[in-house]
Amino acid sequence: MLYMLKKANAIALYMFAFFLTSIPSLAKETQPGKDLKTEIKKYISHHLEDAHDFSLFSFTNNIGKHVYVGIPLPVILWDEGLKVFSSSKLNHGEGVAEVGSSYYKLEHGKIYRTGPEGRINYDKNNHPTNKLPIDLSITKGVVSMLIIAFLMFFLFASLAKSYKENHGIPKGIGRFFEPIVLYVRDEIARPNIGEKKYSYYMNFLLTVFFFIWFLNLLGLTPLGVNVTGNIAVTFGLALLTFLVTNLTGTKTYWFHILDPLGNSMKWYSKIPLYIILIPIELLGIFIKPFSLLIRLYANMQAGHIVLMSLIGLMFIFKSWLGSPLSFGLAFAISIIELLVALLQAYIFTMLSALYFGFAAEDHEHH
Amino acid sequence: MEKLISEFSLGLFFWQSAIFIGLLLLLRKFAWKPILNAVNEREDSIKNALDSAEQARIQLENLQSENQRLLKEARKEKEILIKEALKTKNQIIDDAKKEALNQTEKILSQAQETIQSEKRAALKELKNQVGSIAIDIAEKVINKELENKDKQMNLVNDLLKATDFK
Numbered sequence A: 001m002l003y004m005l006k007k008a009n010a011i012a013l014y015m016f017a018f019f020l021t022s023i024p025s026l027a028k029e030t031q032p033g034k035d036l037k038t039e040i041k042k043y044i045s046h047h048l049e050d051a052h053d054f055s056l057f058s059f060t061n062n063i064g065k066h067v068y069v070g071i072p073l074p075v076i077l078w079d080e081g082l083k084v085f086s087s088s089k090l091n092h093g094e095g096v097a098e099v100g101s102s103y104y105k106l107e108h109g110k111i112y113r114t115g116p117e118g119r120i121n122y123d124k125n126n127h128p129t130n131k132l133p134i135d136l137s138i139t140k141g142v143v144s145m146l147i148i149a150f151l152m153f154f155l156f157a158s159l160a161k162s163y164k165e166n167h168g169i170p171k172g173i174g175r176f177f178e179p180i181v182l183y184v185r186d187e188i189a190r191p192n193i194g195e196k197k198y199s200y201y202m203n204f205l206l207t208v209f210f211f212i213w214f215l216n217l218l219g220l221t222p223l224g225v226n227v228t229g230n231i232a233v234t235f236g237l238a239l240l241t242f243l244v245t246n247l248t249g250t251k252t253y254w255f256h257i258l259d260p261l262g263n264s265m266k267w268y269s270k271i272p273l274y275i276i277l278i279p280i281e282l283l284g285i286f287i288k289p290f291s292l293l294i295r296l297y298a299n300m301q302a303g304h305i306v307l308m309s310l311i312g313l314m315f316i317f318k319s320w321l322g323s324p325l326s327f328g329l330a331f332a333i334s335i336i337e338l339l340v341a342l343l344q345a346y347i348f349t350m351l352s353a354l355y356f357g358f359a360a361e362d363h364e365h366h
Numbered sequence B: 001m002e003k004l005i006s007e008f009s010l011g012l013f014f015w016q017s018a019i020f021i022g023l024l025l026l027l028r029k030f031a032w033k034p035i036l037n038a039v040n041e042r043e044d045s046i047k048n049a050l051d052s053a054e055q056a057r058i059q060l061e062n063l064q065s066e067n068q069r070l071l072k073e074a075r076k077e078k079e080i081l082i083k084e085a086l087k088t089k090n091q092i093i094d095d096a097k098k099e100a101l102n103q104t105e106k107i108l109s110q111a112q113e114t115i116q117s118e119k120r121a122a123l124k125e126l127k128n129q130v131g132s133i134a135i136d137i138a139e140k141v142i143n144k145e146l147e148n149k150d151k152q153m154n155l156v157n158d159l160l161k162a163t164d165f166k
Helices: A002-029 A036-048 A140-165 A174-193 A198-220 A231-247 A251-258 A267-317 A322-360 B002-007 B010-145 B149-162
Strands: A053-060 A066-072 A074-078 A082-086 A096-099 A102-107 A110-114
Touching: A036 A267, A053 A140, A082 A096, A140 A174, A140 A198, A140 B010, A174 A198, A174 A322, A174 B010, A198 A231, A198 A267, A198 A322, A198 B010, A231 A267, A231 A322, A231 B002, A231 B010, A251 A267, A251 A322, A267 A322, B010 B149
Parallel strands: none
Antiparallel strands: A053 A066, A074 A082, A096 A102, A102 A110
16 A cells, blocks of 8 residues: 555656656757757756756756756865865856866766866867866765665664564554565575575665665656666676675585586596686676676666656657657656566565575585 | 766765665664564564464363363262262161161070070979979878878879879
C-alpha cells in the first residue's frame, strides 16, 4: 500500500514538476531559426551530465539573456594549491571565474584554466589544450548523493531505534523497509554467499542496494539528477565490489582462478590449456565488476534518454495527436523506469552477492 | 569508449567513494547491526516460543494420557475393592452363622450333659433315699416281724420282690 502510494506520489510529483521545469526551459530556449531537434538533443545530453550547480530550470529573458534558476554549489579545485569558490562565478560556462591570480572557465562540464579573457584553445582533434586542474567540486551529483546518504542514515537509524523502543517490532516507515532488508538477507545474501559467511557482507549489500535504489528514484524526480547514470559513480560502486570480492577471497577462490581444472588432469597435460585458461580466469576477475558498472550506467542512462526524448517529442510534434501520444508514452516509460530503478539496484546487489559467494567459498569440490 | 573516459569525472568518483564508504561505516554502526541483531533476536524468540509451545503441547498430551491411565487404574481398583468388600461381607455373614450354630450346639450339648448329670445325681439321691427308707421300713418291719422267724423271712422276700432296683 505504502509502495503504491509512494509510486503514485512520485509519478504525480514527476509529472507536475516536469510541466513546471522542462516546458519553460525547452520552449523558451528555442529561438527562431535554431533547429529544435539539436536543441532538444543538447538539452538531453546536458541533463545527463553532472553539473557544477544545482539548476532547476533556465529560460531566456526578453533581452535575450539566459536566466538560470537554481542553487550555486562550491567549486573545489586543486591547481597549485586549493581553490574554493562558488559556481555562480562560472556563470554556466558563460563567464570567467577569477580566483586569486588564476582564471577558470567551464566548458562542456569541465573546468579549464584560462587566461583573463577566458579563451579555450583546441587542438586539431578538437580537444581543449588548456590545463585541466584536479576538480573535486561539490557537484549536483555529489549533493544528490549527500541527500540520499542523509536520508538513508536517518531512515535506517530510526528503524534501528524503533526496535529498541517498540520491543523488537518496527514502527512507521520501518515497517515498509524491514521486509526489504530481510529480502536482501534471505533472498540475496543467504543463497548466494552461504549461511556461514553471509553476515560479513550484509553491511555492504544493504548499503549498496538502498543507495542505488534511492539514487535511481531520485533520478526519476524532476530535479534532473542522473547520478547512477554517471560512469564515475557506477565505477566507484563496482570498484568497491571488486575490492571486497578479491580482498575477502579465500584459498579456494584463488585456486579456482589459478588452477581451474584442479586434480582432474595430470599437471603436464594442463600446461597447454592453462596458457589460455588462466588469462581468461584472470580477466574474469575484472570483467565481472566491469559488467556491473556498465550495466547500471547504461540502464540508467538509457532510461533517462528515452524518457527525455519522448518528452522532447511533444515539442517537435506540436499537434493534437502527437503530443498526447508522446505524453502517454512518457507516462508508460516512467512507470517502467520505476520498476527499472528497483530492478537495477536488485541486479547490482544480487551479482555482487554472487561474486562474494565465489570469493567466500571455502570447501574443496574437485 | 572514448566518450565514457572523457565523461569520467575524478571528483565525482572521489566524492562517491568517500560518501559511500562513510555511509557504509555509519550505517553499519547505527543501522544494519542493530537492525539485523533485533531481527535475529526476534526470529530466535519466535522460534523458541514455537518450540516451547510444541513441548508444552506434548507435555499436556502426556499428562492427559497419564491422567487417563490413572483414572482407569483407579476404576479397576475400585472394582476390585468392591468385589473384595462383597466377599468379606459374605464371609463375615457365613462365619457368623457358623459360629452361631456352633455356639448353639455347644450350649445344647452342655445343657444335655447337665441334664444327664443332674438326672444321675437325682437317681443316686433317690436310691439313697429309697435305701434309707427301705432300711427304716425294714427296721420297723423287722422289729415287728422278727417276733416270728418265718414271718421275718417271708417279709424280707416279699419286700425284696416288691422293690425293683434299677
